Amino acid sequence: MSEPVLTVSGLRAWYRTSAYGVSREVRAVDDISLSIAAGEIYGLAGESSSGKTTLIKTIANAIQPPLEVLAGSVVFRFGDRPVDIHRISREALGKIRWKHLSYIMQGSMNVLNPVRRVRHTFFDFAFRHIGRPKPEFLQVVRDHLQRLHLAPDVLDAFPHQLSGGMRQRVTIALATVCRPEFIIADEPTTALDVVVQKGVLAMIHEIQRELGSSIIFVTHDMAVHANLTDRLGIMYAGRLVEEGRTADIFRAPRHPYTAHLIASLPRLGDTAPKKGLDGAPPNLADPPPGCRFHPRCPRASDICRREAPPMAELSPGHRAACFHPEPERPA
C-alpha cells in the first residue's frame, strides 16, 4: 500500500484551565494513533463528549486555548512531502487549508456568510487557491456546481433563501471546488431530515470517488457509517477503543462497548427488546483508572480496573483496546 495521507501518532490533546486557583485537565484526546490512506472514507464514531470533535480540531490544527497538544504528531502527505501540521508556519498552513485540506461542517450557516450572496463565499474561500482571473474562476465554480447537479443560480442566492439540505450541498461544493486531497466532515448530515440526508450522503460519496480524496467522516449515527465508510474508528471517553474495516466491525465487533452499541441499534421492522447500557460516559476531567469503560463493562475484571488496555491488532486490520475482547467470528 502507498504511504497514508494522514498519520496521527500518540496524540494527546487536553483542555487545561486554571481559574480561581483551581486547575483542571480534561483529557479529551488521550493517546490516539491512526492512519488514513488515499481515497479512503474513515468513519469516526462515538457519543457526545467522547472526544471526536477535539480530535478533528487537533487534526486540522484549529487549536485554541484552553486546548493544548501535549504529545504526538499529525502528519499529512500531500504530494510526496510530509508536513507536520503542528510544526509549520501560519503562512504554510494557510496555503494548505482549503486547497489540500478542507472541511464540511454541521452548521452550513456557520460557513456561508448570511448577509452576502453565495458567490462571495466562494470568492472568500477559493479564489486565491485557484489563482485564475475572476471570469475564469466563476466558470470553474459553475462547472463544479453542475458536476454536483446543482443549478449555478445558487451563486446569486442568499443563504437564507436556500433550504437546509441545499445549503449543505452548497457547502459541500465549496469544500470540494479546489479538489482537496483530504476532507474533514464533522456531522454534515446530523441536522438534516432522513430524506434529505440520503441525497447529501450520496453526493459526498460521488464527489469523493471522483476526486479520489480521503475523508474523515465524524458522526454518532452508526447507520451512516454502515452505508458510507470504508473503515471505522470507535471512540470512547477520549480514546480510540476499536478500529477496523466497517464491515468487520458491524459483523463482529471485538470491544464490548462497540458490541453493545451495535446490538442496541434500532432497526426498522425489529421489535425484539433492546437493552440500554447502565451508567453514563465518564467525566473526562476525572476519568476512572484503568480502562475507561470498565464501570459499565459486562466483561470487566481486576486488570481492567488497574491498567489501561493498549490498542492491539486482533486480526489483520482490526484493532481493539480491550483485555477481554469479544470472541472472533470468522466470516
Added chain:
Amino acid sequence: MSALLEVEDVSRVYRTGGLFAARRVTAVDGVSLQLEAGRPEILTVVGESGSGKTTLARMILGMVPPSTGAIRFKGKDLADIRGSRARLAFMKEVQPVFQNPFEAFNPMKRLDRYLFATARRMAGVEGEAAIRDAADGALKEVGLSLAEVRGRYPHELSGGQLQRVAIARALISKPALLVADEPVSMIDASLRASIVNLLRGLRERRGVSIIYITHDLATAYYVSDRILIMRHGKVVESGEARAVLDDPQHPYSQLLKSSVLSPEVPPTGAAFHA
C-alpha cells in the same frame, strides 16, 4: 368507551412579518386524532422538520390555541380552561417531556426542587416527608432514586439521566397522558434504548398514554401502537404502526421509509447505495 383526548379537525396558522408584508404559514392543517380512556397506547407522530408535529404537541399541551377546530381532554374543551385552578387540574393530567433536557431545566437550579415543586403544586402532596416520598417514587419508576438526584444540578448528570429526571417529574402528578416531543433525539446512542424502553414500560405498568413525537422511524416501529405520518401540516397516513411501516401506502410514507438507512453494511461492501 369514553375518549381521553379528542383532536378534531385542528389547524394552526401563524402570521409572520409586519402589517403590510404579512405571510401566513399553516403549521397544522386539519388534523384529527383520538385516544381512548382506559386503553393506554403509544401514538407516534412522525414527519420531517416543518411538518407541524411540534405545533400539534404544543396545542395538545394547551400551550398554543388552535386557529380552528377543537381539542377536548376528557370531554372538556381546552379553550374553556380559564383561571389557574382549572389550568393546574389540566396540567396534572397532561404532562410534557421535551427534546433537550439540558434546556428544559434551569442550570442554576437544583433538580430536586423541580420534583418537590411539582409534587406540591401539581400533585397536591403536603408535608415534607410525603413530598420526598412522591419524588422518590417517581424517580424509582424511571430507574433512579432521590438519593442519586438530591442536591444535584443539571450539569452533573448525563443527558440520559437528566431525561429520566424529566420523565420522573412528569410522572409525579400521575398524568393520564404524556406528550413527549423528540425525547431521545438529544440522547447518546448507548442510553437511547433505555429511555425508549422506559416509555414502553410506563404504558404497560402505569397505564399512561403517550404521544411520542419523532422523526426516527426505527424507534417508532419499536415502541408505538399507532402512527400518524405528517407532511406540511397534514396527516398523510395513519393506522396501526407496524402495518403502516411494513407496507406504507402514501407516496410520502414510502419515500420516508426508503430513506431510512439500515444499520447494516450492504453486502457489496461499504459503498453508499443511493
